[in-house]
Amino acid sequence: MSLLEVRNLTVEFATSAGQFRAVEGVDVTLDKGEVLAIVGESGSGKSVSMLAVMGLLPWTATITADRMAFEGRDLREITPAERRKIIGKDIAMIFQEPMSSLNPCFTVGFQIKEALRQHLGLDRKARHNRAIELFEQVGIPAPEKRLNVFPHQMSGGMNQRVMIAMAIACNPKVLIADEPTTALDVTIQAQILDLLLELREKNGMALALITHDMGVVAETAERVAVHYAGQKVEEQPVAGLFGRPYHPYTAALLAALPERATSRILPTIPGVVPGQFDRPAGCLFAPRCAHASAICQTRPPLPRGADEGHARCHTPLLPDGKTVAAPIEEVSQ
Amino acid sequence: MSEQIVTARNLARHYEVKQGFLSAPATVRALSDVSFDLRPGQTLAVVGESGCGKSTLARLVTMIEEPTGGELRIKGEAVTRDHWASLRSSVQIVFQDPYGSLNPRQRISTILQEPLKINRPDMSAEERDRLAREKLALVGLRPEHYDRFPHMFSGGQRQRISIARALMLDPAILVLDEPISALDVSIQSQILNLLVELQERLGLAYLFISHDLSVVRHFCDDVIVMYLGRVVEQGPSKEVFANPRHPYTKALISATPRAVPGSGRKRIKLQGELPSPMDLIEGCPFAPRCWRVTDQCRKSRPELSGGAHGIACYNPED
Numbered sequence A: 001m002s003l004l005e006v007r008n009l010t011v012e013f014a015t016s017a018g019q020f021r022a023v024e025g026v027d028v029t030l031d032k033g034e035v036l037a038i039v040g041e042s043g044s045g046k047s048v049s050m051l052a053v054m055g056l057l058p059w060t061a062t063i064t065a066d067r068m069a070f071e072g073r074d075l076r077e078i079t080p081a082e083r084r085k086i087i088g089k090d091i092a093m094i095f096q097e098p099m100s101s102l103n104p105c106f107t108v109g110f111q112i113k114e115a116l117r118q119h120l121g122l123d124r125k126a127r128h129n130r131a132i133e134l135f136e137q138v139g140i141p142a143p144e145k146r147l148n149v150f151p152h153q154m155s156g157g158m159n160q161r162v163m164i165a166m167a168i169a170c171n172p173k174v175l176i177a178d179e180p181t182t183a184l185d186v187t188i189q190a191q192i193l194d195l196l197l198e199l200r201e202k203n204g205m206a207l208a209l210i211t212h213d214m215g216v217v218a219e220t221a222e223r224v225a226v227h228y229a230g231q232k233v234e235e236q237p238v239a240g241l242f243g244r245p246y247h248p249y250t251a252a253l254l255a256a257l258p259e260r261a262t263s264r265i266l267p268t269i270p271g272v273v274p275g276q277f278d279r280p281a282g283c284l285f286a287p288r289c290a291h292a293s294a295i296c297q298t299r300p301p302l303p304r305g306a307d308e309g310h311a312r313c314h315t316p317l318l319p320d321g322k323t324v325a326a327p328i329e330e331v332s333q
Numbered sequence B: 001m002s003e004q005i006v007t008a009r010n011l012a013r014h015y016e017v018k019q020g021f022l023s024a025p026a027t028v029r030a031l032s033d034v035s036f037d038l039r040p041g042q043t044l045a046v047v048g049e050s051g052c053g054k055s056t057l058a059r060l061v062t063m064i065e066e067p068t069g070g071e072l073r074i075k076g077e078a079v080t081r082d083h084w085a086s087l088r089s090s091v092q093i094v095f096q097d098p099y100g101s102l103n104p105r106q107r108i109s110t111i112l113q114e115p116l117k118i119n120r121p122d123m124s125a126e127e128r129d130r131l132a133r134e135k136l137a138l139v140g141l142r143p144e145h146y147d148r149f150p151h152m153f154s155g156g157q158r159q160r161i162s163i164a165r166a167l168m169l170d171p172a173i174l175v176l177d178e179p180i181s182a183l184d185v186s187i188q189s190q191i192l193n194l195l196v197e198l199q200e201r202l203g204l205a206y207l208f209i210s211h212d213l214s215v216v217r218h219f220c221d222d223v224i225v226m227y228l229g230r231v232v233e234q235g236p237s238k239e240v241f242a243n244p245r246h247p248y249t250k251a252l253i254s255a256t257p258r259a260v261p262g263s264g265r266k267r268i269k270l271q272g273e274l275p276s277p278m279d280l281i282e283g284c285p286f287a288p289r290c291w292r293v294t295d296q297c298r299k300s301r302p303e304l305s306g307g308a309h310g311i312a313c314y315n316p317e318d
Helices: A046-054 A080-086 A108-120 A124-137 A156-167 A186-203 A214-220 A238-243 A248-255 A294-298 B054-061 B081-088 B108-119 B125-138 B155-167 B185-202 B213-219 B237-242 B247-255 B295-299
Strands: A004-015 A018-030 A035-039 A061-064 A067-070 A091-094 A174-178 A206-211 A223-228 A231-237 B006-017 B026-038 B043-047 B069-074 B091-094 B173-177 B205-210 B222-227 B230-236
Touching: A004 A046, A018 A046, A018 A206, A018 A231, A035 A046, A035 A214, A046 A061, A046 A091, A046 A174, A046 A206, A091 A156, A108 A124, A108 A156, A124 A156, A156 A174, A156 A186, A174 A186, A186 A206, A186 A214, A186 B247, A206 A214, A214 A238, A223 A238, A223 A248, A231 A238, A231 A248, A248 B185, B006 B054, B026 B054, B026 B069, B026 B222, B026 B230, B043 B054, B043 B213, B054 B069, B054 B173, B054 B205, B091 B155, B108 B125, B108 B155, B125 B155, B155 B173, B155 B185, B185 B213, B205 B213, B213 B237, B222 B237, B222 B247, B230 B237, B230 B247
Parallel strands: A035 A206, A035 A223, A091 A174, A174 A206, B043 B205, B043 B222, B091 B173, B173 B205
Antiparallel strands: A004 A018, A004 A061, A004 A067, A223 A231, B006 B026, B006 B069, B222 B230
């Protein structure tokens, strides 16, 4: 049984201009000790799908799913009180913007100890010691002093580390890290990623890493899910994804990396991600796809089998990475 | 080789910070002893972690601030306060955050024409309009975008508008302060390509400030690696990346994740933190975190030496 299992998750937001579908038919499976990376551009629904699992979306959001289970219990069927016992303890999240995610009215020490009191019921002394230990783990110098400091007195990188310390305070079974290292310098980024991987080794923690940095993905993840405009378009083990992408979007994303460039002009993906009002009728990537055919414009593709990277594509790429198979006209209807 | 357009010799910028009522003000050495040359058509990258002084350098070159030491020459003229007004139009800057650097209340037309209104007051309105439309086309935006507001554009398009605005006065030098780090991966390559094309077409000199080494490696001719306000390594980018000699450069390169799964590289882990620029460190600023440190490093500071590929280190890597 998987630790976290989400089937066919869809999230819609009620906006003044009508329903906006931010996440569409996304599956997430996470086993003990596994590192899953979720990559995609902004607006691809990667954060929203994880916030839905955490139950942190505002009331304007409508969440539908066939299944949303943690350790076999469906998160939507248990009471809010029970859910609060799981969220923050067994499933924890590192949020994207440390400056706006920490409460400016309380010291960071208070905020980190709050989780320890709520979930673990430690006494004052034990909480203090644990907080110091956590600060040391995430590489905050002079932890004793830093506990009494307010978020605005520290740099973004330091606050990010406080966020990480808070998230790992209760030794979560699943840690969702939403761009945990984007605000940090590369040398600190390397420290933090090593720390997260170490926690996984030690506690068997599962890690869902939301990022847009392909380098971070390649060096930390085991499995990668690529999101585009709210859909999961491909999912593969990391070596397969980088070596043999099936979806043209994945391939284009990899080709656009400066380190893979062969000439001074980089290959690009023309256009932008579709928004609320210009969502294509067929494949969502079709308007930007170099290989789009007639069927792509009209019919939304379904995910393929695991042997083809679950690619949501009518015409997945062939091994040379340049050409596609001829679209199979469906005989149904 | 063409004429140097920017020459900097031992540039320094120190700030005085008040520490309290009675104590003497402390000095923050944001930038010390930076020297470089920039030619038309050349891209010089400045890399380093936050707090290393790369943005301070950008502020000096764009004449937002005055250096407290050293000499800066732009187009052969010494940069002093009396020359600022005449030189400023040849140096323009593109900022990191395209969401914060465009006035949300102004139309694109107004944003683009503003530099002309201020610097070329004699120019007629039609001429301004014509130039603004021309620059808009130059950065790959369509004529119908001309009368829109910034909120109607995506991040990549806004960055194009910022670039168009920077080009309005036909500058010779563009300072690019992390121009793509706020953009999505698929948009980053579009903007980089635009910058390459503009450079080829207009012969611009770029001062490219970045912390993304994979972009610098691809895009830049020369690179300056800074640590705590000082240059630790400087040279042609190909050589610096292929053969980094300063331990800090080596650590920085090894810490940058590469999109090659399972490469099993050993990352060099740096211990500790960037020291505060207020503390006066005797000796090499990198010594407290360096793994090749000797007593000599702690006592005196190594000077940048070694010609075209210079390093400031007593025990460089081979």
